[in-house]
Amino acid sequence: MNFVYSALPMRVVFGAGSLERLPDEISFLKLEKVLVLCGPRQEAVGKQVADALGDRCAGLLPEATMHVPVEVAARARKVAAELGADGCVAVGGGSAIGLGKAVALAHGLPVVAVPTTYAGSEMTPVWGLTENGVKRTGRDPKVLPVSVVYDPSLTLSMPVVLAVTSGINAVAHAAEGLYAPDASPIVSLMAREGVRALTAALPAIVARPDDLDARAGALYGAWLSGAVLGATTMGLHHKLCHALGGTLNLPHSETHTVVLPHALAYNGAGEPSPAELWELAGRLGAPRSLRELGMAEADIDRIAGQVASATFPNPRPVTTEGVRDLLRAAWAGAPPAA
Ligand SMILES: NC(=O)c1ccc[n+]([C@@H]2O[C@H](COP(=O)([O-])OP(=O)(O)OC[C@H]3O[C@@H](n4cnc5c(N)ncnc54)[C@H](O)[C@@H]3O)[C@@H](O)[C@H]2O)c1
Secondary structure (H helix, E strand, C coil), X not given: CCCCCCCCCCCXXXXXXXXXXXXXXHHHCCCCCEEXXXXXXXXXXXXXXXXXXXXXXXXXXXXXXXXXXXXXXXHHHHHHHHCCCCEXXXXXXXXXXXXXXXXXXXXXXXXXXXXXXXXXXXXXXXEEEEECCEEEEEECHHHCCCEEEEXXXXXXXXXXXXXXXXXXXXXHHHXXXXXXXXXXXXXXXXXXXXXXXXXXXXXXXXXXXXXXXXXXXXXXXXXXXXHHHHHCCCCHHHHHHHHHHHHHCCCHHHHHHHHHHHHHHHCCCCCCCHHHHHHHHHHCCCXXXXXXXXXXXXXXXXXXXXXXXCCCCCCCCCCHHXXXXXXXXXXXXXXXXX
């Protein structure tokens, strides 16, 4: 057994109702005036957070947008500076947390994350910014949130189909972490527990959308899977989804859901089982074809060429022909290769 493991600092406040502990958390972090960031569709919860913070809230900016356009990042940085904020609280999914990271990258302001999806960005030092349709990403320890408040009650509003696709997005981090070149025993423990928690919770959420314990189970799995994402280097699956999202603007969590069984089958991964994941997605009403997400068949070759010419670690060599076959099956909604 050979491995290198480097722990990232991680502070987590978890549990239903933990949003009420946010003001104490802000005091604990010695922050005095924070800017609350969220997306336009999450303004109500952003306001709830701002109200809970009282005079420690410098302002609310409900402008987070998918993939963090540079113009939105520039505006958030300007508003944070004008208000004299000493930190940001990012409330929402990966888009809102990504905006907090963009401010941290420029000004070094600490980010407190309040995730409302299972995307996992709150556990990683990875930032992303999009300019002229091209997304750049990088790693910087200063964008890693200093504290993460996971309150499952905030996820009750997630429509069931988003909960399922976002949950499978999280499973993807854990699954690729298991065969990553920088995997290690402790990360694999987190990955297996993340998959277990998510695959148990998602059917329960579909059966009973108001079940707070099921929502908590999924958020717990998302935390672990996000930590795996932060600790390892992702392979073919994430590269494919990045290309499909960046080039064709396909929706993030739905694309992960469709591609994952096929990418795992390509890599010969047995854990989690590609066939079982494909069956689970179908049973839970999630999309299973790239065609239904709006991808044109003619784009298969373009994405296959783009991904096969990129450099990234993967357990199996990546060929244009291999990726083309994988994408054809994912596009058509066929089961993953045996
Ligand atoms: N840097 C990283 O490490 C990292 C990791 C994962 C994802 N990401 C990025 O995050 C983005 C995807 O994140 P996402 O899937 O969370 O999408 P998102 O943040 O764009 O949210 C998706 C949609 O769900 C809505 N939503 C979020 N929470 C909700 C809730 N509780 N109830 C109802 N609606 C809710 C949002 O308003 C939005 O319309 C992508 O841009 C991806 O690249 C980055």
